[in-house]
Amino acid sequence: MTEYRGAEATVDVGEVAVKRRQKKTYRHPDLDSRLRRERTDDEARLLERAHKYGVAVPGLLGSSEFELEMEAVDGDRLKARLPDSAVMEQLGTEVAKLHSAQVIHGDLTTSNVVLSGDDPFLIDFGLAYTSERAEDRAVDIHLLHQVLCSSHPGLPRTRGRRSWTDTPSSSAPMPWSTRWRMCGRGGATPDIKI
Numbered sequence: 001m002t003e004y005r006g007a008e009a010t011v012d013v014g015e016v017a018v019k020r021r022q023k024k025t026y027r028h029p030d031l032d033s034r035l036r037r038e039r040t041d042d043e044a045r046l047l048e049r050a051h052k053y054g055v056a057v058p059g060l061l062g063s064s065e066f067e068l069e070m071e072a073v074d075g076d077r078l079k080a081r082l083p084d085s086a087v088m089e090q091l092g093t094e095v096a097k098l099h100s101a102q103v104i105h106g107d108l109t110t111s112n113v114v115l116s117g118d119d120p121f122l123i124d125f126g127l128a129y130t131s132e133r134a135e136d137r138a139v140d141i142h143l144l145h146q147v148l149c150s151s152h153p154g155l156p157r158t159r160g161r162r163s164w165t166d167t168p169s170s171s172a173p174m175p176w177s178t179r180w181r182m183c184g185r186g187g188a189t190p191d192i193k194i
């Protein structure tokens, strides 16, 4: 069993993954309960919505007031596996599917993608919301791009205009197949497509 402690929740990952939103003593107890309950509810709802639309997310096994139980994805976080062009290509497809389901992830970082073998699963819908606005989708992708460039400086970045946001509509997800270049630093450019 591995325990992860975040700012808001602890997650125990074993046979299943259990995410508990912890009490915050600096908040009024009524407000604290309400926020934790609402955020747990929202996360469960959006995780289920993503699942229903065929996005690679852990299946929700149950939820109670402040707790979600979901399938455990048995692998590394994406941050431990970069660069990996096959995984990134698939991640682009999953994000396009998520956006086609009108779900914006809201915190698309390399700690919120866990791999099962080579298959990326999106987790942590704690900041997710529904929207059909292209701008909201773009913010999601922009954040991921920033995270890749700042915390993984060896990775190349996009050039040109084509990206996930070019997906014409909510129909077919478009693979993220843009050529990348280095994040403004010298050195060898890994020839990956992302």
Ligand SMILES: Nc1ncnc2c1ncn2[C@@H]1O[C@H](COP(=O)(O)OP(=O)(O)O)[C@@H](O)[C@H]1O
Binding pocket: 004, 005, 006, 007, 008, 009, 010, 011, 013, 017, 019, 058, 070, 071, 072, 073, 074, 075, 077, 111, 112, 114, 123, 124, 125, 126
């Ligand atoms: N379903 C899951 N399967 C495997 N690991 C998970 C799962 N859910 C969470 N984790 C692990 O727990 C960590 C924290 O979970 P997360 O939902 O991102 O919580 P927080 O909201 O605190 O960031 C993740 O980075 C991941 O390593």
Ligand SMILES: [Mg+2]
Binding pocket: 006, 111, 112, 124
């Ligand atoms: Mg997280």
